[in-house]
Amino acid sequence: MGYSIHQTIRSRVAERPTPEVGPLSGYAGPSLVVRCFGGFQLTIPGRQLDWTRVRPKARALLRFLAAHSGRPVHREIILSALWPELPVRSGIRSLHVGVSTLRAFLEPGVRRGESTFVRRDGESYWLALPHAALCDVRSFEEGVAAWRRTVGTGQRSAEAAALREALAQYAGDLLPEDGPAEWVVAERDRYRTSAAESAARLAALELEAGHLATAVAAARRGLEIDGFRDDAWRVLAEAHQRAGDAAAAARTRSAYGRVLRTLGVSGPAWAA
Incomplete structure (x- = not known):
């Protein structure tokens, strides 16, 4: 069974x-x-x-x-x-x-x-x-659900606030003490993907609002969760560039290029 x-x-x-x-x-x-x-x-x-x-x-x-x-x-x-x-x-x-x-x-x-x-x-x-009661899984799901309800409404501040709340709950992988138990692996991956998506979207919102430092922080958080997200790498490089730190932007593009090479794929134009 x-x-x-x-x-x-x-x-x-x-x-x-x-x-x-x-x-x-x-x-x-x-x-x-x-x-x-x-x-x-x-x-x-x-x-x-x-x-x-x-x-x-x-x-x-x-x-x-x-x-x-x-x-x-x-x-x-x-x-x-x-x-x-x-x-x-x-x-x-x-x-x-x-x-x-x-x-x-x-x-x-x-x-x-x-x-x-x-x-x-x-x-x-x-x-x-x-x-x-304080339950991180419940609060994370509520935060993500609140974010999804705001998508497309133009309520950027509400969208960002919901994402921040969700990410505040995500302290790492779901139940790491259960290791590779079959029942937890799929859920662990689902939450990790959702958290990485949330961080990347928050980074994009912060960049759009001109909050460069918080955009950098959110993008880095997303990459800590999932180092293969193109959107988080892109925002991180652009935030550094807009902040006037061309060297950090170049290092970001170079680091992403190395990640892509490990996968045997070519990068997007912005990473060149």
């Missing part, structure tokens, strides 16, 4: 609205933090979490649910991602054990069926994040 064969299930689940949730037991402010970019972090206010008490598979389940930023995930997708080697019945038992472990760890003393954090609806599970 491969993860990629469940696109129909994934689409059906994604169409369902994210359930409204109440606050986590004892939660009274915005300091609950869930981060997946650049390394996993979950912080609950007033609690010192000892992750050594949780088995690796249960921790992987938590990271998997966190990466879906509060959206329900169908049981089949979870089993395919985390227990692909097990028969379905054994996988379901392992999933139930993992869920119970997380509930007991995150909400000590919670009674069966009363968890406010790891929730179940039919055959789907999700990490029920309070609305005041």
